[in-house]
Amino acid sequence: MANEVKLHGIAESLFVCGVKTALNLKDVKYEFVVEDLSNKSADLLKYNPVYKKVPVLVHNGNPISESLVIVEYIDEVWKGVPILPQDAYEKAQARFWAKVVNDKCFPAVVNAFSSNGEEQAVAEAHEALQFLENELKVKGSKFFGGDNINLVDIAATFVAFWIGAAEEALGIEVMSKHKFPKLTEWSDNYINCQAVKDSLPPRENVVSYFKKRFGKA
Amino acid sequence: MANEVKLHGIAESLFVCGVKTALNLKDVKYEFVVEDLSNKSADLLKYNPVYKKVPVLVHNGNPISESLVIVEYIDEVWKGVPILPQDAYEKAQARFWAKVVNDKCFPAVVNAFSSNGEEQAVAEAHEALQFLENELKVKGSKFFGGDNINLVDIAATFVAFWIGAAEEALGIEVMSKHKFPKLTEWSDNYINCQAVKDSLPPRENVVSYFKKRFGKA
Numbered sequence: 437m438a439n440e441v442k443l444h445g446i447a448e449s450l451f452v453c454g455v456k457t458a459l460n461l462k463d464v465k466y467e468f469v470v471e472d473l474s475n476k477s478a479d480l481l482k483y484n485p486v487y488k489k490v491p492v493l494v495h496n497g498n499p500i501s502e503s504l505v506i507v508e509y510i511d512e513v514w515k516g517v518p519i520l521p522q523d524a525y526e527k528a529q530a531r532f533w534a535k536v537v538n539d540k541c542f543p544a545v546v547n548a549f550s551s552n553g554e555e556q557a558v559a560e561a562h563e564a565l566q567f568l569e570n571e572l573k574v575k576g577s578k579f580f581g582g583d584n585i586n587l588v589d590i591a592a593t594f595v596a597f598w599i600g601a602a603e604e605a606l607g608i609e610v611m612s613k614h615k616f617p618k619l620t621e622w623s624d625n626y627i628n629c630q631a632v633k634d635s636l637p638p639r640e641n642v643v644s645y646f647k648k649r650f651g652k653a
Numbered sequence: 654m655a656n657e658v659k660l661h662g663i664a665e666s667l668f669v670c671g672v673k674t675a676l677n678l679k680d681v682k683y684e685f686v687v688e689d690l691s692n693k694s695a696d697l698l699k700y701n702p703v704y705k706k707v708p709v710l711v712h713n714g715n716p717i718s719e720s721l722v723i724v725e726y727i728d729e730v731w732k733g734v735p736i737l738p739q740d741a742y743e744k745a746q747a748r749f750w751a752k753v754v755n756d757k758c759f760p761a762v763v764n765a766f767s768s769n770g771e772e773q774a775v776a777e778a779h780e781a782l783q784f785l786e787n788e789l790k791v792k793g794s795k796f797f798g799g800d801n802i803n804l805v806d807i808a809a810t811f812v813a814f815w816i817g818a819a820e821e822a823l824g825i826e827v828m829s830k831h832k833f834p835k836l837t838e839w840s841d842n843y844i845n846c847q848a849v850k851d852s853l854p855p856r857e858n859v860v861s862y863f864k865k866r867f868g869k870a
Contacts, residue, residue, distance in 0.1 A: 486753050486784055500745045502752055509745040528717045528726040535719055536703055539756075567703050 440497070441466035444480055445490040446473060447637040448645040450594040451503040452491040456635035457590055458507045462514035504534055507590055520587050533571060533580060534591040540564050542594060545610060549650060553608035561610055565619060568592065572618040578625050589626055596623040596632075598646075601639055605646035657714070658683035661697055662707040663690060664854040665862040667811040668720040669708040673852035674807055675724045679731035721751055724807055737804050750788060750797065751808040757781050759811060762827060766867060770825035778827055782836060785809065789835040795842050806843055813840040813849075818856055822863035 443459070443466050445452030459466055471480055471490050483492045483499035492499050493506045495513070500506050511519040521527045541564040548554075548561035571580065580588035599611050600623075613620045626632055646652075660676070660683050662669030676683055688697055688707050700709045700716035709716050710723045712730070717723050728736040738744045758781040765771075765778035788797065797805035816828050817840075830837045843849055863869075 486757065495742070498742050500742070500749070502749055505745050505748045505752065508748065509741055512741040512744070524726055524729040525712070525715050525717070527729070528722050531722045531725065532717070532719055535722065540703065 440495070442469050442494040443467070444469045444471050444477075444483065444492040444494070446471055448642055449490055450598050453597075453632075453635045453637070454503050454590045454593045455491045455493060455506050455510070457585075457593070457629075457632050458510045458519055460631035460634050461517050461519060461585070462510060463516060464510070464514055504538065504587065504591060507587060511587075517584065519585075519590070521581075530581070530587045533568075533588040536567060537588065537591040537595075541568060541592075545594065545599060548610045549602050549606055549608065549646075552606070552650075553610070558608075558610060562615065565595070565611060565616060568595065569616050569619050572622055579622065585626065585629060585632070589622075592622075592626075593632070595619060596626040597636055597639075598642065601642040602646045602650075605643045606650055606652060657712070659686050659711040660684070661686045661688050661694075661700065661709040661711070663688055665859055666707055667815050670814075670849075670852045670854070671720050671807045671810045672708045672710060672723050672727070674802075674810070674846075674849050675727045675736055677848035677851050678734050678736060678802075679727060680733060681727070681731055721755065721804065721808060724804060728804075734801065736802075736807070738798075747798070747804045750785075750805040753784060754805060754808040754812075758785060758809075762811065762816060765827050766819050766823060766825065766863075769823070769867075770827070775825075775827060779832065782812070782828060782833060785812065786833050786836050789839055796839065802843065802846060802849070806839075809839075809843075810849070812836060813843040814853055814856075815859065818859040819863045819867075822860045823867055823869060 441459070441464055443452070443455060445455070445468065447470070469479075471477055473490070476488060480490065480492060481488055483494065484501040487501060489501070491503055491506060492501050493509070494500075495509075500509050507519060521530055544557075544561040544564040548557045551557040575582070577583065579585045580592065595611070603609055603611070611619065627636065658676070658681055660669070660672060662672070662685065664687070686696075688694055690707070693705060697707065697709060698705055700711065701718040704718060706718070708720055708723060709718050710726070711717075712726075717726050724736060738747055761774075761778040761781040765774045768774040792799070794800065796802045797809065812828070820826055820828070828836065844853065
């Protein structure tokens with residue numbers, strides 16, 4: 437069977453990079469189809485009519501949307517390094533924490549930057565990130581996944597790379613090393629994984645992306 | 654091994670009923686622990702410190718939160734009728750649509766009721782529900798899951814039962830039979846499944862719950 441894998445995305449999207457990391461972990465070769473989000477392709481609109489967003493993975497012509505759904509699909513289809521735990525309870529915990537990262541931490545952090553560092557918004561971002569800090573403390577491991585990265589680490593890509601770039605772009609501190617020592621250590625470990633490194637865009641591109649997005653350029 | 658299953662919840666919660674349906678489908682015996690959401694139990698706060706919400710399933714002392722995560726856990730631990738498709742692509746599609754129901758349709762419908770039927774809010778609810786109507790039309794099957802209910806049907810519990818009760822409580826129409834014939838037919842089929850029937854509270858309780866919630870009682 438042909439094994440054609442295409443990933444529609446933009447280099448600066450953390451959700452796209454999470455999917456790239458999963459593909460890299462499984463050593464899957466793929467074609468990266470760059471989308472222009474100000475002028476979305478007919479393919480993107482056809483593949484993801486509900487959200488019209490990237491990433492979309494197209495495997496042998498079958499489109500899959502939503503980053504965590506895509507990562508679970510990749511884990512199931514391609515064997516090798518597992519991205520989700522095998523044990524049903526640990527798997528449920530990983531899914532729960534990935535959801536916390538995506539649905540609670542990410543919007544809180546975006547809001548802290550969007551509000552230009554407004555005190556209450558930053559406090560809410562801290563409160564959300566504190567759950568991740570505590571989880572790392574309780575686990576006492578290098579990654580959320582233990583010795584190796586898993587679904588939660590991939591979901592938290594924005595913590596490791598995008599927060600620092602947005603802080604630099606906007607001159608606002610949202611995640612201080614002092615307040616989040618475990619998350620800071622985790623970030624360093626995470627972005628030094630080869631599969632992650634190979635998925636990330638140059639930092640300066642992300643900084644200038646945020647400057648544009650938040651009207652600082 | 655002991656197989657102790659407790660479900661913390663309130664009878665009126667659609668998310669709790671979804672989990673009950675999954676347990677019923679698998680013929681799992683469980684203890685229902687009724688929570689008072691205005692005075693949450695120490696157990697609930699311990700089991701779900703991030704969201705402090707029901708449902709929480711506790712299986713042999715291990716707590717699991719977030720309804721879709723719980724349903725996937727139930728599907729994995731208890732064999733019998735499958736709740737997720739076996740094929741990886743179909744499974745990804747089911748996860749995607751369950752997410753659409755939870756993250757897009759549900760908030761839009763809640764907003765339509767919260768706004769007391771404000772035109773724009775109802776139009777947005779219609780737009781969201783139309784995706785489900787179309788999906789049923791494309792599938793041409795009795796349920797989102799085909800001949801049997803699956804994760805998407807369970808996620809859409811609120812469409813089948815709560816929308817009608819909220820319409821009655823508030824005197825607002827959000828989902829007309831005329832506009833959504835497939836969803837209406839699906840709703841009838843869904844609430845007539847034994848596993849679903851056994852999970853639902855009496856309709857009049859839900860109507861009076863909504864009257865209180867939206868200040869109509």
